[in-house]
Amino acid sequence: MCKLKNNKAPSIDSVGSKMLIEIADEISVFLTELYNKSLKTGDVPEDWKLANVTPIFKKGKRSNFANYRRVSLTIILCKVLESLIRDKVIDHLNLYKLIKDTQHGFVKNRSCLTNLLVF
Secondary structure, three states: OOOOOOOOOOOOOOOOHHHHHHOHHHHHHHHHHHHHHHHHHOOOOHHHHOEEEEEEEOOOOOOOHHHEEEEEEEOHHHHHHHHHHHHHHHHHHHHOOOOOOOOOOOOOOOOHHHHHHHO
């Protein structure tokens, strides 16, 4: 949890990343149990399925709703679990060489630009 950026906006539960960083030692055992139960049952707390959707202005006329992108502010503890799962899946894919060299999307240190350069 110490990898959290402390400037992230709080979500629907009003719990910000700064507070979670400060109390990480006190809640780590509880979170470990919660995450393990969630992984075993395949379910997450109902609150984690809620989000505040906020429009972020991109460019153009502010009066045109198409010039905004939607950002969902979800529960930070759920994002932490998602990142733990993602890291384990990526480790597994890399360990067993299941990602081809030609794969550039969603791969660390690769992008559309690196794909174009290789092409």
